[in-house]
Amino acid sequence: MTRFLLEATLAVALFSTIAIVHRFWKMLPNYVDKVTAYLYTFIINHHTSTTFQGWSAMVKDMQRVDVLIIGGGVVGSAILRELARYDARVALLERNPDVCEGTSKSNSAIVHTGFDAPPGTLEARLLADARALWPQVIEQLHIPYLQTGALLIATSEEELATLKNEIVPKAERNGVTLQPLTCDEILENSPYINPAIVGGALVEGEGIVDPFWTTRAYCENAVLNGAQVFTGEAVVGMSVADEHISVHTSNGRNFAASLVINAAGLWSDEVAQLVGDHSFTLTPRKGQFIIVEEDHGVSQIILPIPNRISKGILVTPIIFGGVMLGPTAEEVQDKGDFATTFEGLRQIRQGIAKLVPAMMDAVSVRQFAGLRAVSSTGEYIIRPSTASERLLHVAGIRSTGLSASPAIGRYVGDLARAQLGLALREHFVEELPEYLSETHANEGDVICLCRSITRGEIMAALRSPLPPETLDGLKRRTGTMLGDCQGNICMPRLMQLFQQQRGCDPLALNKNYDGSSPVVARVAGKEARR
Amino acid sequence: MSGIYELAIVGAGLSALSAISAGLGRERTIMLDYQAEPGGFLKHALPAPGFEIFEELIRSTRFPPSITTCFGATVVGLLPAFEAGEPHILVVRQKQGTQQVQAKRVLIACGGLEIPREHAQIPGSRPAGVMTPIMVHLLLAQGYLPGKQAIVYGDTHYTSVTARRLAGAGVAVSLVAPVDAQLVAIEGSPRLQRVIVRRAGEIYSMEADLLVYGAGMMANTHWLKGSGISTAEDGTVQVDAGYATNIPGIYAVGTVIAPSLDHVDSLAMGKEVASLLGGTL
Numbered sequence: 001m002t003r004f005l006l007e008a009t010l011a012v013a014l015f016s017t018i019a020i021v022h023r024f025w026k027m028l029p030n031y032v033d034k035v036t037a038y039l040y041t042f043i044i045n046h047h048t049s050t051t052f053q054g055w056s057a058m059v060k061d062m063q064r065v066d067v068l069i070i071g072g073g074v075v076g077s078a079i080l081r082e083l084a085r086y087d088a089r090v091a092l093l094e095r096n097p098d099v100c101e102g103t104s105k106s107n108s109a110i111v112h113t114g115f116d117a118p119p120g121t122l123e124a125r126l127l128a129d130a131r132a133l134w135p136q137v138i139e140q141l142h143i144p145y146l147q148t149g150a151l152l153i154a155t156s157e158e159e160l161a162t163l164k165n166e167i168v169p170k171a172e173r174n175g176v177t178l179q180p181l182t183c184d185e186i187l188e189n190s191p192y193i194n195p196a197i198v199g200g201a202l203v204e205g206e207g208i209v210d211p212f213w214t215t216r217a218y219c220e221n222a223v224l225n226g227a228q229v230f231t232g233e234a235v236v237g238m239s240v241a242d243e244h245i246s247v248h249t250s251n252g253r254n255f256a257a258s259l260v261i262n263a264a265g266l267w268s269d270e271v272a273q274l275v276g277d278h279s280f281t282l283t284p285r286k287g288q289f290i291i292v293e294e295d296h297g298v299s300q301i302i303l304p305i306p307n308r309i310s311k312g313i314l315v316t317p318i319i320f321g322g323v324m325l326g327p328t329a330e331e332v333q334d335k336g337d338f339a340t341t342f343e344g345l346r347q348i349r350q351g352i353a354k355l356v357p358a359m360m361d362a363v364s365v366r367q368f369a370g371l372r373a374v375s376s377t378g379e380y381i382i383r384p385s386t387a388s389e390r391l392l393h394v395a396g397i398r399s400t401g402l403s404a405s406p407a408i409g410r411y412v413g414d415l416a417r418a419q420l421g422l423a424l425r426e427h428f429v430e431e432l433p434e435y436l437s438e439t440h441a442n443e444g445d446v447i448c449l450c451r452s453i454t455r456g457e458i459m460a461a462l463r464s465p466l467p468p469e470t471l472d473g474l475k476r477r478t479g480t481m482l483g484d485c486q487g488n489i490c491m492p493r494l495m496q497l498f499q500q501q502r503g504c505d506p507l508a509l510n511k512n513y514d515g516s517s518p519v520v521a522r523v524a525g526k527e528a529r530r
Numbered sequence: 531m532s533g534i535y536e537l538a539i540v541g542a543g544l545s546a547l548s549a550i551s552a553g554l555g556r557e558r559t560i561m562l563d564y565q566a567e568p569g570g571f572l573k574h575a576l577p578a579p580g581f582e583i584f585e586e587l588i589r590s591t592r593f594p595p596s597i598t599t600c601f602g603a604t605v606v607g608l609l610p611a612f613e614a615g616e617p618h619i620l621v622v623r624q625k626q627g628t629q630q631v632q633a634k635r636v637l638i639a640c641g642g643l644e645i646p647r648e649h650a651q652i653p654g655s656r657p658a659g660v661m662t663p664i665m666v667h668l669l670l671a672q673g674y675l676p677g678k679q680a681i682v683y684g685d686t687h688y689t690s691v692t693a694r695r696l697a698g699a700g701v702a703v704s705l706v707a708p709v710d711a712q713l714v715a716i717e718g719s720p721r722l723q724r725v726i727v728r729r730a731g732e733i734y735s736m737e738a739d740l741l742v743y744g745a746g747m748m749a750n751t752h753w754l755k756g757s758g759i760s761t762a763e764d765g766t767v768q769v770d771a772g773y774a775t776n777i778p779g780i781y782a783v784g785t786v787i788a789p790s791l792d793h794v795d796s797l798a799m800g801k802e803v804a805s806l807l808g809g810t811l
Contacts, residue, residue, distance in 0.1 A: 290651075293752075336719065339655045366648045368656065442628040446604035449564050450643065450752055454623055484752055486646040488661055489571070492668035506674055516658035516720035518665075519674035520739065523699050 065089040068257035072099035076263035077218035078405035082413030084222040086422035095234035098473040100215035102265045106370020108316045112403040113205040115171035123380045129407035137406045140430050141217035142437035144319050150206035150301035155354050159305040160199050192297045208319050211402050212476040220465045238274040240388040260391045266373045268395035275387040284335050284371040287327025288344040291366040295323045296358040313351030325352050340367045372399045448490045450483020462501040472512040534617045535560045538633035540605045541640035543570025545784030547591050548800025559597045564604040574667035578691040608757040610777045635779045642747035642785035654715040659722035660741045663692040677740025684744025747789040
């Protein structure tokens with residue numbers, strides 16, 4: 001005991017000294033850098049007691065981990081949760097200031113059955129496995145989910161033939177039974193559907209979910225079980241060694257990992273290229289969406305008969321209210337092109353009119369665009385890199401990442417266990433604590449007027465295990481700023497609450513990415529004295 | 531907040547204050563508002579030339595003892611009475627939590643919200659630096675500048691006050707009037723870089739790090755969803771010539787019934803409601 005105390009005290013003293021040295025890192029000559037780096041390495045190598053495990057996160061030089069996941073989208077986060085089951089050091093790097101910032105956030109938010117997946121592929125298999133896993137995930141992580149079912153609508157005899165001859169048999173092969181419906185049957189239950197349709201089918205198992213909630217919950221569950229999440233850390237370099245892969249980030253963090261999982265979504269090909277692996281490329285496909293608050297009675301997912309490029313333009317109820325129209329499917333070059341276009345929005349309205357005429361002119365509260373990855377191979381790429389067995393690609397997940405995420409997590413978790421010989425942790429808590437999902441709607445005054453969201457709800461989000469770093473992060477956790485006024489009334493108050501709770505200087509608090517603060521300077525002069 | 535009030539007034543903006551100063555609320559009345567003080571959202575633009583009568587109204591309004599005022603108290607739902615003689619119920623969220631308020635009559639005077647850029651489906655990116663005038667005023671009041679080079683889109687008295695306020699804080703401001711120019715696209719990421727404008731058939735690119743979108747107001751009626759109060763397609767509460775809604779005992783006045791009202795009209799409407807309903811309330 002005494003020895004432990006002595007060691008702990010010495011360790012604290014040593015660590016504090018280094019922390020002070022570290023603060024002046026940039027001002028110090030190069031040789032001091034080297035000494036400091038040596039001291040950090042010394043700590044990591046000589047102290048593996050639990051005292052240091054938490055602290056090692058603060059150490060910038062060479063953090064040793066068993067598995068490092070690149071990418072905090074729904075796929076990377078699901079994998080993180082599965083890996084947290086094992087007695088292993090697991091960490092995740094996300095280049096954006098929050099998780100779920102890429103493809104995972106801007107999509108139709110549907111949990112697909114996978115009825116139209118290419119039969120016999122890994123994608124079809126994982127989607128089928130996911131169907132069995134979802135109920136448990138939803139219960140354990142308290143994820144808001146609604147099994148709405150989907151109506152597949154044929155607007156011509158030709159489409160009806162495609163439905164009968166191609167889609168229904170394909171669904172059977174994927175283990176999903178479609179229930180054929182006549183035009184009259186559809187209109188009786190769903191009078192908002194265009195009466196000019198010729199028929200369709202019900203896909204009972206399709207449902208809707210909040211993709212952000214899902215991703216955040218995967219991460220929080222993992223973090224509460226000892227995993228680490230680093231946001232705002234883009235991977236800028238990787239090098240393969242015999243026993244590990246070294247990973248370097250934009251902020252100067254360095255990791256040595258026995259296994260690196262490349263779940264970088266649209267950027268997976270660029271991550272692979274960092275170790276000279278050019279075995280696949282990804283191109284972005286843009287999907288624009290229109291959000292409508294008034295649902296006009298739509299309570300199910302309304303799907304057109306899919307064509308070769310995409311599932312087409314659909315109507316999807318949103319789990320927190322309203323409906324989503326879209327997406328378009330546009331091949332673009334720029335992985336940062338999130339602009340909506342006049343032409344894209346017009347195309348959505350035209351497509352939707354064939355299914356639900358009332359949506360043609362429905363008032364929109366918001367529009368957005370997302371990018372999904374189209375891989376050069378056309379299928380899921382879940383395999384080791386051509387450059388090293390220690391780099392495992394989980395790429396090309398197309399538009400089915402959310403739906404397949406529980407099964408992708410399980411599958412990749414099994415691969416990692418086998419490769420590294422991992423053993424299950426003695427204590428893994430499957431459930432997120434209840435208090436994280438409790439509603440705080442009755443606590444305190446209303447901050448977000450348009451959505452009646454209270455101070456209690458905002459503060460609960462700011463105090464959560466994976467708190468928001470940005471205003472958009474707070475928006476996705478609480479639904480604030482999503483109403484009619486789009487945050488124009490409450491954002492200044494939210495900035496104050498951020499400052500109160502998390503100490504963020506408003507000038508440094510971003511909407512989303514670096515340089516996106518709503519304010520640029522302090523008011524000076526006469527105006528300041530008003 | 532307990533017991534049954536004769537009248538509940540939802541909102542403490544221009545029309546409500548005007549009605550009170552004209553004598554409404556002499557019986558047991560409760561007034562509820564989202565903000566911490568009376569005066570509505572327009573108050574944040576004050577003091578400003580052209581709004582002197584409104585300033586005077588705020589300064590001079592005295593709440594008689596018959597009126598209980600609750601600020602920072604937001605009405606999030608309305609449950610109209612089932613039968614005549616029963617009170618209407620308002621669901622109110624405030625610091626102490628969620629409570630119910632019962633009132634025989636309700637006057638909806640909750641005003642409007644500024645129409646954001648999203649409403650008009652203007653194409654382009656979604657950068658920081660695009661906001662409506664209310665946010666400009668709130669940020670300035672907190673001591674922060676929302677940009678250094680602004681385009682103020684709008685041609686109302688309110689937008690010109692906003693432009694003047696920004697200019698006074700040292701921001702370079704260009705005014706663009708909707709009557710002769712349309713916004714075609716918003717560009718830049720993560721911050722606004724330029725706004726593309728069509729004017730007399732020509733396309734112009736205007737550099738700016740702040741776009742103040744002042745295209746007008748819409749009714750603030752999302753909280754009435756499911757209440758049975760009849761609203762028009764644009765969200766405004768529908769009333770008859772006596773400001774009565776479709777539900778007996780529930781009235782509406784001000785921007786919530788006519789979003790294009792200017793402040794002078796709102797003040798006049800408040801007075802009219804007081805004289806029309808003063809006797810029945």
